Amino acid sequence: xxxxxxxxxxxxxxxxxxxxxxxxxxxxxxxxxxxxxxxxxxxxxxxxxxxxxxxxxxxxxxxxxxxxxxxxxxxxxxxxxxxxxxxxxxxxxxxxxxxxxxxxxxxxxxxxxxxxxxxxxxxxxxxxxxxxxxxxxx
Amino acid sequence: xxxxxxxxxxxxxxxxxxxxxxxxxxxxxxxxxxxxxxxxxxxxxxxxxxxxxxxxxxxxxxxxxxxxxxxxxxxxxxxxxxxxxxxxxxxxxxxxxxxxxxxxxxxxxxxxxxxxxxxxxxxxxxxxxxxxxxxxxxx
Numbered sequence: 001x002x003x004x005x006x007x008x009x010x011x012x013x014x015x016x017x018x019x020x021x022x023x024x025x026x027x028x029x030x031x032x033x034x035x036x037x038x039x040x041x042x043x044x045x046x047x048x049x050x051x052x053x054x055x056x057x058x059x060x061x062x063x064x065x066x067x068x069x070x071x072x073x074x075x076x077x078x079x080x081x082x083x084x085x086x087x088x089x090x091x092x093x094x095x096x097x098x099x100x101x102x103x104x105x106x107x108x109x110x111x112x113x114x115x116x117x118x119x120x121x122x123x124x125x126x127x128x129x130x131x132x133x134x135x136x137x138x
Numbered sequence: 139x140x141x142x143x144x145x146x147x148x149x150x151x152x153x154x155x156x157x158x159x160x161x162x163x164x165x166x167x168x169x170x171x172x173x174x175x176x177x178x179x180x181x182x183x184x185x186x187x188x189x190x191x192x193x194x195x196x197x198x199x200x201x202x203x204x205x206x207x208x209x210x211x212x213x214x215x216x217x218x219x220x221x222x223x224x225x226x227x228x229x230x231x232x233x234x235x236x237x238x239x240x241x242x243x244x245x246x247x248x249x250x251x252x253x254x255x256x257x258x259x260x261x262x263x264x265x266x267x268x269x270x271x272x273x274x275x276x277x
Contacts, residue, residue, distance in 0.1 A: 036153065036164040036207065037187075071165045074182060074245065100250070104255050111263040112220070118252035 015079045021058035024065050024096060031070040038128060043075040056092070056101065059124060064131050083134050090130050092122075102138035105130050147188065147237065148228035154217040157192040157226065157236045158268060160203035167208055167270055173209050174265040176258035179238075182245045189227070189237030198234040199272040209268040216264040222257050 014024060031037065032045055041093055045053075064081065072125045073095065075096030082089040087108040103122040105116040121125060151157070159178060161167060166178035181190045193199035197208045214226050217238065229235035242254040 019203055034164065039163050042163075071177060073177070073180075089259075104252065106256060106259065108259070108263070111260060113260055116256045118248050118255070120248055134152070135170035 002007055002134055021054070021065065025054045027075070028070055029059065032072050037072050043096070045075055045095050046075050046098060048098035049075070049077055049100075052098065052101065053079065053092075055096040056094070056124060059130065060131070064128075065069065081131060081134055088134050090134050092127065103127060103130055105134075145188075146230040147239070148230035148233070151214045151226045151228065151236065153213075153218065155214045155226075156211050157194065157214065157238075158196050158199040158209055158211045159190075159192045159265075160199040160206035160273075161208040161210065162203050162206060164207055164228045166210060167267055171267070171270045174262045174267060176255065176262045178210055178265065179241070179258040179261040180247075180254060181241045182246050182249045183243035184245060188229075189225075189239040190234040190241055192238060194236060196268050196273055197276045201275040204237075206272055208270045209273050210265050211268045212261065212265040219259065220257070220260045220264070222260070224257075 029052065032050060038044065038115075043061055057068070066077045068081050071080070077094040079092040079094070080089055081091075089106050091104040091106075092101070093104060101122055103119040105115075105117045114125070119130075122130075129135065154232045154234055159166075161178065166175055167173070179190065191202070193202055196211070199209050200206055217224055217226055222241055225239040227237050227239055229237060241258055244251055244254045246254075
């Protein structure tokens with residue numbers, strides 16, 4: 001497993017959550033560390049952004065922890081869930097600022113985006129609610 | 139939108155033209171190799187001041203980016219069909235270099251970011267895969 005290095009002490013609860021989700025964090029780190037995921041000169045996500053993404057993803061129910069795709073993007077970590085059955089997707093955007101967390105939610109009809117929303121400063125509850133809605137929408 | 143430079147922008151391409159874009163990093167094509175991802179059409183304003191670079195042929199796309207991880211293509215008619223007011227123009231200094239202009243940028247305000255996410259997905263849905271592996275530049 002890849003080593004996660006925290007420069008500041010974290011709470012015991014967070015520590016337990018992250019330890020229990022070592023596979024998820026390993027997957028996140030593998031994607032973020034891959035040189036082929038970056039253009040020449042593209043900035044990489046900071047350790048603080050990686051930590052924030054790890055913690056938020058670790059708090060999700062198991063189904064959502066297994067079904068995402070990760071792409072680093074100019075200092076951000078973009079994590080996407082798609083429901084192809086109803087052409088909807090939710091993208092969690094971590095960074096590039098350490099505490100920045102946004103959610104982009106979208107629905108398409110006939111390959112045209114008919115509903116979209118970018119939620120700034122999303123809470124963990126909103127995050128979970130949008131993911132549940134992604135798989136429950138008709 | 140964030141095309142800050144309009145120097146050396148040539149005429150628009152006809153509807154029947156097809157343009158090509160090199161995959162300059164992983165993630166432009168889905169992991170199963172069958173779909174183009176929105177990432178392929180996402181633009182940073184600070185890096186693409188004249189528009190999103192494409193090419194007139196796969197060979198030219200490979201020449202621009204020899205270390206490409208594949209090449210995708212999209213017809214000009216398909217780009218115009220999404221009705222997002224995009225322009226597809228020749229570079230006046232190089233007829234092999236094509237620019238998609240008026241694309242919203244990912245690194246601006248949230249409103250523009252939201253639109254950039256939507257437009258990139260609409261373009262990705264209309265794009266096709268030319269090659270999922272490196273296309274070497276012509277000898």
